[in-house]
Amino acid sequence: MSKIGFIGLGIMGRPMAGHLLDAGHQIVSVEHGKPIPQELADKGATVAANPKAVAEQAEVIITMVPDTPDVELVLFGEGGVIEGLKPGTLVIDMSSIAPIATQDFAKRIHDAGGEYVDAPVSGGEGGAINAALTIMVGATAEGFERALPILEVMGKTITHIGDHGAGQTCKVANQIVVALTIEAVAEGLLFASKAGADVAKVRESLLGGLAQSKILDVHGERMIKRTFDPGFKIKLHQKDLNLALEGARSLKLSLPGTANAQQLFQACAAHGGDDWDHAGILRALEQLADHEIGS
Incomplete structure (x- = not known):
């Protein structure tokens, strides 16, 4: 020991x-x-x-x-x-x-x-x-x-x-995928809700198909229950996406989805959401749609 x-x-x-x-x-x-x-x-x-x-x-x-x-x-x-x-x-x-x-x-x-x-x-x-x-x-x-x-x-x-730094490079890639998947789950549930569907049943169905993911399971439930106390804070995910975007500039690489997710996180931060769980990206999309899921 x-x-x-x-x-x-x-x-x-x-x-x-x-x-x-x-x-x-x-x-x-x-x-x-x-x-x-x-x-x-x-x-x-x-x-x-x-x-x-x-x-x-x-x-x-x-x-x-x-x-x-x-x-x-x-x-x-x-x-x-x-x-x-x-x-x-x-x-x-x-x-x-x-x-x-x-x-x-x-x-x-x-x-x-x-x-x-x-x-x-x-x-x-x-x-x-x-x-x-x-x-x-x-x-x-x-x-x-x-x-x-x-x-x-x-x-x-x-x-x-x-070698040294490769773990951090992998983590930046992870955070890109996580951010875009959370945004995708939020958009899908928002679309379903605005169209009048039962979002809980929509999520249940999606969990049985190709859209299934841990994020749909964990964060989809957070979105439906509106429990945005942090497991991982928006301000920390913003920091990680900054690393991705700074790295992309040095690599002369375009990451448009990452940039869009960062702007949605920034919209949350502008409304006092720095310490929301990153599933709170839903709130930025709800404001744009003038619709809250489940309403």
Whole structure:
């Protein structure tokens, strides 16, 4: 069992750290202005003053924070991980951040004597709670081999995509597909509702055909029940689509569907929906249609 520094105990990180504790690992974290969750403290998780102090105690560091600047601050800012990094420490970033920055972070950790793995996840809060995350890994072969037993505690589908940054590239692709599929589900249910059909029965029927998807199942139900408390916040999906669109510009690639989904998320944000679940994209479409599904 390992002593793991886990930095980022939010919606996703909290259950992920809980699974590691249940598996017998030790967890040390930082407070980020508020105490660590009581359920983790009850299982033995401890607190260090800053990421440097976490690194001084841990054999493995996991970061699960919102964006690229957050990872950079935790790893390389004042009192950051790199100041306390011991030779051979495994650093696993499970955040969703920019692939090019990830390659730079990996080099800096390697130059300081550590091993870096980018391992972003998909599956949302439910996947984190059920230890059923899909984990996309960018690493050396040695880094992947070292990280795999830890990742297996938190996820079910774990794929070594390639070298550093490849995991993050895969996650950006995932977020493109997820955003466009959520939009497609919202448009389909909105069309059915506006035409006078029972949207619950429409969804039930579609789940038995070629349109079946986990998003139709999970987010379609959210839309019908209008439960937009976040499993994954719109503002975080906006961040991921920004990464996609910035990458597309550098690749001279057109992603028109992605750009359209980003504009719909922006419409939600303009109406105070930054913290809605990303299924809330439906609300932007409803405003355009002057119709609420089920009404």
